[in-house]
Amino acid sequence: MELDWNILKPQERLTLQLRMLYERSGFRQYHMSRFEEYGLYQKNRSFLPSEQVITFTDLDGRLLALKPDVTLSIAKNAQVEPQGCGRYYYSENVYRPSQESHTFQEIRQIGLECIGAVDDGVTAQAVSLALQSLALSGRAFALEAGHMGFVAGLLDAVGAPESACPGLLTCIREKNKHELQKQAAEAGLSRQGAEALCCLSALSGSWEQVLEEAEPLALNAAMGAALEELRTLCAALASQGQTEHLRLDLSLVNDMEYYNGLVLQGYLAGAPRAVLKGGRYDPLAARFRPGARAVGFALYLDELNRLDDAAERPAMLSVALPKGRLGDRVYSLLAGVGYGCPENYQESRKLVVENPAAGIRYFLVKPSDVAIYVEHGAADVGIVGKDILAESGADIYELLDTGLGRCRMCVAGPQDFVDDPSRTLRVATKFVNIAKAYYAAQGRDIDIIKLNGSIELAPLLGLSDVIVDIVETGTTLRENHLKVLTEFMPISARLIANRASYQFRRREIDTLVQKLAEVMEP
Ligand SMILES: Nc1ncnc2c1ncn2[C@@H]1O[C@H](COP(=O)(O)OP(=O)(O)OP(=O)(O)O)[C@@H](O)[C@H]1O
Ligand SMILES: O=P(O)(O)OC[C@H]1O[C@H](OP(=O)(O)OP(=O)(O)O)[C@H](O)[C@@H]1O
Secondary structure, rough: OOOOHOOOOOOHHHHHEEEEEEEEEEEOEOOOOOOOHHHHHHHOHHHOOOOOEEEEOOOOOEEEEEOOHHHHHHEEEHHHHHHOEEEEEEEEEEEEOOOOEEEEEEEEEEEEEEEEOEEEEHHHHHHHHHHEEEEOOOOOOOEEEEEEEHHHHHHEEEEOOOHHHHHHHHHHHHHHHHHHHHHHHHOOOOHHHHHHHHHHOOEEEOHHHHHHHHHHHHHHHOOOOOOOOHHHHHHHHHHHOOOEEEEEEOOOOOOOOOOOEEEEEEEOOOOOOOOEEEOOOOHHHHHHHOOOOEEEEEEEEEHHHOHHHHHHOOOEEEEEEEHHHHHHHHHHHHHHHHHOOOHHHHHHOOOOOOOOOOOOEEEEEOHHHHHHHHOOOOEEEEEEEEEHHHHHHHOOOOEEEEEOOOOOEEEEOOOOOOOOOOOOOEEEEHHHHHHHHHHHHOOEEEEEEOOOOOOHHHHHOOOOEEEEEEOOOOOHHHHEEEEEEEEEEOOOEEEEHHHHHHHOOOOHHHHHHHHHHHHHHO
16 A cells, blocks of 8 residues: 555654655664653753753652653763764654743654764754755745854954843844844943944845855954854855755854854744754753764744645735724824825724735734734734833844834832832732843842733722833823832834744835834934
């Protein structure tokens, strides 16, 4: 009986094709049980995506875990000859917490790892297989490559203090130039230093173009070595005709503790987030085998069964617009630069309005839902208050500060409020995550009372000691006999983009950003 490929789901079909590709390329399958010694994860916490792991005691009293990761086990158990390179692939389920659903999820991963004497040739083979893996999906795809050495070298060259690096890296990763400028200034960097960091987000495109533009920006040996490594890799791939879908993006950064060199992210049209992640992770390999190097990647196949075919066809750029006070002002701004719609959405109850000639479609959503639509790829871009964006923690690009809807996040309380550090502070707020992060940084113990509006009532009725809320004119506070105690986060409306949309619709998104930037007040 012949194998009928049509009865297989896309994920099953691709899994078989990938296994054939990896076997033919000389990789051996690494099998592992669902369970692994918990001690492995405990000792290597910083290499895991989350510290939360499902554990249990087995019949011999050993503490085991449902595996959250495969790479750690391969790095520990790989049988590698001295001076040799172990080549493994795996197709396994991992168990990780999902912030969104607040439950653990079983995630199907297929990936490969090269451990030991990883040289330029091995790295080129791994990247070539990442490209071929994406191509096997039969969809439009893009593989982005960056280099942690270039970014780390730049942070070093501009004299970024270690304490400021996590914040600066987040801004770089989000292509958030406006916050990057601000944080760089706060960290005491020179104007040139801040400008150099901001340049990173533009170093994105074809490998020839990016390397040419990056060359003059290499300020030290580490940056030069990173570019040389990328040049060698790209030249090897070009000689095999494999660079059509490869892009370099030097603002692509991943976990600094894990990746130390090349970093990879792969996208398929129709999938809202990266379906492939990987790179060089020598520090982890060297924990188990001194001097070992490693490169690998993992594909997240669960996305595949829900890929949206419609999203592959070129359609209008979709914008999630917040209904209400902010949306009206943002829409006027967009209409002023040629993105208006013939139909007036304010005069109807329609939730979708569009202008096919301008190539734009608006979804009218609740302000607090904008980031969700964008992160999940239901909208390509969106405009959202920084308050809601920071609260959501959405994984998006923050491309522009529109300057609209300016206000600030504050702690406010009664006129005669005096903090008593011996008591847990009761804080009422809509912004639970922002409040928690603010007080955690102060080391202050708090109880949060989550409210959905009229926050100022809470201290008046004794429900809380203070509130964390946005203040614009200060009228609401004044009229309720409260005052600002601390102001800690400036707020305004930001233009955000879905990470995958930015891969496939970059020109349209950049045009929109540029047109808005031209009419915005400095
Ligand atoms: N005085 C203000 N009050 C509230 N938001 C303001 C103010 N000034 C500017 N904004 C910005 O406008 C955005 C949207 O505010 P709006 O009050 O319309 O939404 P919301 O309170 O989140 O709405 P909903 O409760 O209906 O979800 C906020 O996220 C904030 O960034
Ligand atoms: O400083 P002001 O100019 O007085 O503005 C600040 C007020 O505006 C917001 O409330 P909103 O009107 O969104 O109502 P809400 O209480 O339902 O959140 C915010 O929560 C403050 O209460």
